[in-house]
Amino acid sequence: MATMFLAATSLGAGGAIAQAQEFESITLLAPAGPGGGWDQTARALQAAMTDTGMVRSLTVENIPGAGGTIGLAQFVEREKGQGDAMIIGGLVMVGAILTNDAPVKLDQVTPIARLTGEYEVVVVPASSELQTMDDLVAALKADPGAVAWGGGSAGGTDHILAGLIAQKVGVDPSKINYVPFSGGGEALAAVMGGHVAAGISGISEWIGQIQAGTLRAVAVSSPEPVEGLDAPTLRETGIDLELTNWRGILAPPGLSDDQREGLIELVDAAVQSESWQETLQTKGWENAYLPGDEFAAFLDQENERVTEVLKSIGLVK
Template identity: 35%
Template sequence: MFKKKVIALGVLAIAASLLAAPTANAGAKPASKAKVGDECLRAGVIAAGRGVNGTDLTCAKVAAGTFAGTLRWWYPEMKPYGSVEWVSSSNIGGGYGTTAIAIGDAMKKEGLLTDYTVTYRSNAPLGLGYFYDQKNRKDLLLITGFAMPGGLATNGSKLSITSASAVAGVMREAEAFVVPTSSKYKTINDLLADIKANPKTVAIGGGNYGGVDHVTVATVAETLGVKALDLNYIPYSGGGTLVPDVISGRVAVGISGTSEFSSYVAAGKMRVLAVTSPAPLKTIKGKTLVQQGVDLTFGNWRGILAPADLSAAELLNTVKVIDALHSTKSWKDTLVAKSWIDEYRSGDAFTKWIKTENQSIMNILTDFKLIK
């Protein structure tokens, strides 16, 4: 699944997502073609099996959010959340936390959530451990992603993301290589030349060992004939701790999700050497790796897990809430604003996918000898 040139992405679909902003629903849809959030014509009509996990959609007037007052194919039996505690396995400023905030804010705008908090833990074992220790919590959700299986494995944890209830995979985010504006490196090839010549002299800051940042750097290094274990890779617990060290030059280059660096690039405190998306992004200025002769695209998916002790009915309601959110203007606007790729899977489809993805991540970390 993880190839050197295309790592678990489906590049064509992603390129289309980046180049074309989401568009509004184009007219009412019949029951046979209904998707949640589509317009419909007559209240009470059922679209059998058209919802998540083969559930029914109903043509109903939506009560809140950007669809308020309009007839939509919807889940009228769905219960919005009162409050949610999101668990982020990174410190403030990291990708998990920023994703939780983005989802929480969009849910509030759409009337799917009253309020939320974010609990931060500094790494995958602490975050997932805290999450699994909570019992009988109907208000608890965790943000997971590519970095979590590797973070667990490289820390020697026996925990697994596959033990929780999978809700949905909601997006994928491109990576960015950044340097302070005073850096001698002007292009990604300037940096790669030094890494190839003497990898131990180039301090590279990113997320946890075995995470998406580390794997991205290791994959690029492999194209130079440099082994992952020969890199001078320094792990951080999130963008909040990495950013100051990039700006001050304590590391030669930082790598993380684009949303963690975009504001600092815009403020002139960082310069982008490359982004890993198939095409340039609007939210952060910089050339792609491909544009600079490095044939690689990559990105970090993130998704939502719910406690394993939720009842089947409670879990299905959570899946429906996120499925409804995915159809809304607030979420589509969030994807555009952050240049996030709309890579979405929910319910049973995400449950099946995440098990395969977890094993694929273990395989690539083993190939790079980052785990045994």
């Protein structure tokens, strides 16, 4: 799709005239099914960007599969050089690219901004005989293959956390029975239906079911207890571990400097909006905003870190 924008002027500091881009349309691609963290992030950004008044029309598109790598490949092929589309990504995508040996890598897209950080929660069905994290660990030690873990795509944050938990309690991470799902809604259904023994996800995806009592939270991956979540930290259960899932937004390859800067300005305005600030508070997302070049540098470091983690738990050779 062709980039369409108008120049909008406003008075900046000292009365100087500042240029800003007004976009005719923006497409936000969530490379996962509805209901998951990427979908929630895309729709929250849709509302925040609408608040800025810089975009006339915003569309969210879902392309699920393979930890976001299917959507990423389509995005790069379809949107190359176009300045009116962005894709949501994050730690899950970094891991999925490595474990799937995906043909499209993150160095083929244009980093716009890191947006949020979110802690992971470990849950069991409310009716489960496993009442605590100690119970879950005991079952895992007794027979790792008999304990099915449900979560997001293979190699993503949820899978990484399951492997790290196993490693920390003395179980071979390669022996864990991890069942990947392409979206938070599918994983939730599997946990609530008792098709897996335990589930792992970002807090915001399952907090409603936890508070309603249909899921029992047995641990959270934060360094400190999380307000509104009745669950101990992993460290409080004796597992010396914490993990934060970050999410960000990327643009296609082949953009001009003006196209890239226009999208960075749009996202910068969106994250300062009242709508976005309310979303951070209601969903319990940490503000991890890091724009442009800083985000690009972070991505390089994160790729190295995740590669080492996945090798240590046997997911990457």
